Amino acid sequence: MPLQVKGEILDVRRVGAYSVLSITAPGLPERTRPGHFVTVGMGGEESSMVLRRAFAIHNVQERGVYGGSMDIVVGLNGPGTRWLTERRRHDPIDIVGPLGRPFVLPKERVACVLVGGGYGSAPLFMLADQLRERGCRADVILGASSEDKLFGVLEIKRVCSTLTITTEDGSQGLRGRVTDILGESIEKFDAAVVYACGPMGMLEAVADIAVAHRAYSQCSVEESMACGIGVCMTCVLPVIGDDGVTRMVRSCVEGPVFRGDRVRWEDVGTIPADALGAPAEAGT
């Protein structure tokens, strides 16, 4: 069950193009699984930014003098993320979480490939850690457009089995995209599961490659969210259910992690004509 916490900023660190915020959040760490996210209230109680912003939970610390804290990784986007990156130690901050459905972990000791694009690597640290604890391989591929947009290269080395870096401009690692080497990695490590978090285009490619290499994929999507708790229906995308029927499902409560082969990636942003309740069949 999610909590509503009045937290406090413990620390703001710059890491490449990102800011890492450590926030007191009593009660939250013990409820958090890899892939969960939080929403953050913007600009205080009188703020004209009335919608909360969503961020993946990067890390949690259960104990300590603060009775629990967590980290989020913030990339500069618009006014909300700018406000967040301007926060300072001791500033109050309003958190709701953990939210969403986390990554599903394998029951057996299988090899896993973890793919992160940009700040999409944020939730993969906890995931890699927990996979390794279960005796699974966790081979990580991180990619970004350029070196400064990579997040956590040094840190993730401590928890992963191997690390491969790609940048589109070749400023670090291999020149190209994560998806250029994903198929190869699945084969090399005989991976059964691919976990991915990053831009929607990357997730679509990851899901396709996983299918082609007979691996199961778990993709964490990023859709615009007004509430983050399942009450508003803004965050929907077309997903095929166990019964084969496509529904417009809420990514904040039924996601953000979905089976890659169940999301109709090419139809995101539309209502497919065969989706339940699509205009074509209205009135039938």
Next chain:
Amino acid sequence: MTRAIIGRAPRQGPTEIPTIDMSTSLGNLHLLAPVLTASGCASSGRELDQFFDITLIGGIVTKSVMLHPRAGRPTPRMAETPSGMLNSIGLQGPGVEAFIERDLAWLDQRGVTTVVSIAGTSVDEYARIAQKLRNASGISAIEVNISCPNVDARDQVFACDPDAAGHVVQAVRRHSDPRTPILVKLSPDVTDITEIAQSVARSGAHGLSVINTALGMVIDVDTMRPKLAGVTGGLSGPAIRPIAVRCVWQIRKVLPDIPILGMGGIRTGLDALQFILAGANAVSVGTMVFNDPSAPLRVQNELALALHERGFGSLREAVSYAHRAHADGSVVDLRPGDHEDS
């Protein structure tokens, strides 16, 4: 300051927490507390029950349900705006049958006062939904969302046409349980909201929900295209609060006895108080739930305190109070409790 005017002494013993009678009514719907959720901003209550005990507020107004399952509009469906947001959800929902089976059954078992919001694209669709709800248990009232295009009138919105709005109300009344109060939800996008209010009142509405969102639009200056896939969307949140308060005020002036559920940008107890003073008998909290998932209960507690601080012993005493205090001579005599049994 108003304490002197009303002449109320604090109740009971000195150590007691001041208790305010927060009960109210919307026609024959009696509510233990005056704050409800707003349609489309609380789904069917289940999610919010994780954040606060939803039986402690006045009730849950459910997402407008249609006759059939509906996928809604493409994304993006929202855009944040100064102190508000635009939405173009397109009434995504499971259809009335699945709603009765899953959502209403849960609400009933949870013991929540439930106002079921319904929407249709023709008078006949409203009638058929009302018919389906007729024998369902757990419905305290029906809220009729008439901010929908009428397919039988070249997509003219019902809420903008006094006659079409009236026909919807008559159809819903004819097909629903006569004991179920019918609230009709009005749109602010009209020249004279009192005209629509009077028309639906004449057609048998037991009360009014005021207001729905105001039509708006945002253009993304990077893509140079409308930001919403649906092009236009409904504006909600604190940005529309003054419009909403004005609508409640105008309607209360011409219809002194009609029960009003006021809403539009309520964020705090003082915001809610504005609506009560303007003539609302109860209020809904919508968009600000997205900002603070426990907002309805918080607003309700803040409202109780605000009433107490102003010397009111009960919520009912404050309803329409701004009209009484109004000094322009056009005073409607609204004694406390006037609207109880209308």
